[in-house]
Amino acid sequence: MPSQGIDRATRLVLIVDDVPENLSVLHDALDESGYSVLAALNGESALIRARQSLPDIILLDAAMPGMDGFEVASLLKADLATSHIPIIFMTGITEPEHIVAAFKAGGTDYVSKPVRTSEVIARIASHLQSARKTTQARSALDAFGQATMSVIPETGRVTWQTPLARDLLARYFNIRIDLVPPIVRNWLRTSIACLRSQPGTPLQPLKVIHASSRVIFSLHSQSADDEWLLVLSEENDKKSSEQ
Incomplete structure (x- = not known):
């Protein structure tokens, strides 16, 4: 059952991971928690889906063949249409240089692999709440x-x-x-x-x-x-x- 405090009925999460099994586990956990979920297996698909659907938050695998997560995040942050979307990196490498690279690329947070779904869901809820407050403030500025x-x-x-x-x-x-x-x-x-x-x-x-x-x-x-x-x-x- 979704926790109280955040309306998740319209919350859309984009998961990007080149391992289908990882996508499946996260998809099921998020779906059970009341989120709508989109998935992408590579960086190119992630960019297309993000720009078309404008998800509320993105779970992004850092290490992928071809276009890695750092490049995907940098391109999303450079696009005004998607720059506001919070990005949580998923990484199996926790060396300081790797974490610094994630934040420099525009990441909001990171979780270590293998991911714990309960931790991912808690972090998503926290970042969505912050993002919603920011969006409300910006909408008010637009309106005035x-x-x-x-x-x-x-x-x-x-x-x-x-x-x-x-x-x-x-x-x-x-x-x-x-x-x-x-x-x-x-x-x-x-x-x-x-x-x-x-x-x-x-x-x-x-x-x-x-x-x-x-x-x-x-x-x-x-x-x-x-x-x-x-x-x-x-x-x-x-x-x-x-x-």
Whole structure:
């Protein structure tokens, strides 16, 4: 019987493993716990299924022939449509370098093989609960028309953005919409370093001027282990003079 606290009726889990027996065991355990389950036997199929179905969470085998789990995770995280999906790696290698590689590729968590289904189910429930709270907060920002985005400072990759933030980036910068421009990335890194070395110090926003208007970037908060939330606003000299 599913545990209380999470509505699992619409929760979709994608399991990726090149060993059919592993897929079968996990599929049955998750199905009995009230989840809907999709399965993929290799990295290529995993990418297709993830992009088509947008699962709520992914269980991903790290070591697979051909495209391994690290490459799959990196490609999913680089795609705005799938970057928000939590990924739990399944790995039989627990060397520190292997675990670090899993998190660098975008993993949210990992479990050691052979997996214990009770542990997997508990971790899925925990991460889905966190993901649901994040989704609710982001939906509220969307609804109120806030220009907000979540960025990974190390790479400058945008993991999530509201429509208004996407529009401002498109109008002010000739860039890919999944990356902030270097000026924003450098300012973000400097601001975070200042915040960590001198807590409580007021941070200066970044102003980027274009003709008679400007877009202003403000550092809001840390939204995840490696992600920071930015708030954007726009000022227009003509509108200001008319007020």
